[in-house]
Amino acid sequence: MGYEEIGGTLGVVQHQELPPAVALEERAAPRFTLLIRTAKLVCGRAEYLCVIRDVSAEGISVRLFHPLPPVEQLPADIDSRFVLEMQTGDRHPVRSIWEKPGEAGFQFLTPVDVEQMIRRSSRFPKRELRFAAELPVKLAISGAKYHAVLHNISQQGAMIETGEHLKIAQTMWIESRTMPDIEAKVRWRQGERYGLIFDTTFRIGDLAEIVHALQKRTSGPAHS
Structure with missing residues (x-):
């Protein structure tokens, strides 16, 4: 089961098998791949452009263009928390779980309806990330x-x-x-x-x- 838009920039594919990995990628929730969906990670006053790789009800993985700030450099009241801002304007608080060169994984801190997120990404006009x-x-x-x-x-x-x-x-x-x-x-x-x-x-x-x-x-x- 999944969603695909032929010839478009959005493709959503449900992964049937989860490879053994760490953190988010070993969780049991079905994961969906969103192709070429840019988003913004906000941490304190800092903002980072990223590209969403896949998403599940528990978390999300993204492609990064630059390293995120180390946890020890974050203010005490942030504690590795970020806000993920979508092109639809939706904002989701997330916590950093893992990071390696060029990519990172985050856990959603509030419940997320993945299918609704996918529908909104497909149907609603994209707004430019500022x-x-x-x-x-x-x-x-x-x-x-x-x-x-x-x-x-x-x-x-x-x-x-x-x-x-x-x-x-x-x-x-x-x-x-x-x-x-x-x-x-x-x-x-x-x-x-x-x-x-x-x-x-x-x-x-x-x-x-x-x-x-x-x-x-x-x-x-x-x-x-």
Whole structure:
């Protein structure tokens, strides 16, 4: 029994046999594989881009792009706890169980209806995962440069704040030493805050590198 979407980015396959392994992978609950489903792990102020590999009622395993912070570096009130944020906006508290290079396993801390999670991932429109930035940047517009703060970033866009008045559909280049320069266009504005859409979509791995660089800029025990 399982779910598959032919030719799509989502595939869900129930594993009939569980190989002997450690932690989550040796549990009795049926596991389902979600293909190419990005998610966000939040731990304190730190955020990590990941890709879901498989999920069961008890836990989940993910592909990592960078190591998670060691438990001894976490604040005492966190104690290896993370929040898994899905592209549907659903959030699930989880606890780190195991980690090895490039992957990790987590235990759900609250009951999870796996089939409902799968249905929501399939039927609900995906929202772009946004990562906090608070990064000073420069906007290059028609030969002039203006100061701005990039508040968050996703694969396809960002939200900035600037005292300069920008027009809807105005194009610009965002320049920073922390991330590659990228061309963007104004999609919406609210006061001094503007939503931008990028001319080029970041690949998942490239976005993970940017997020990791942003983490290193911010001091604090919750960051690697």
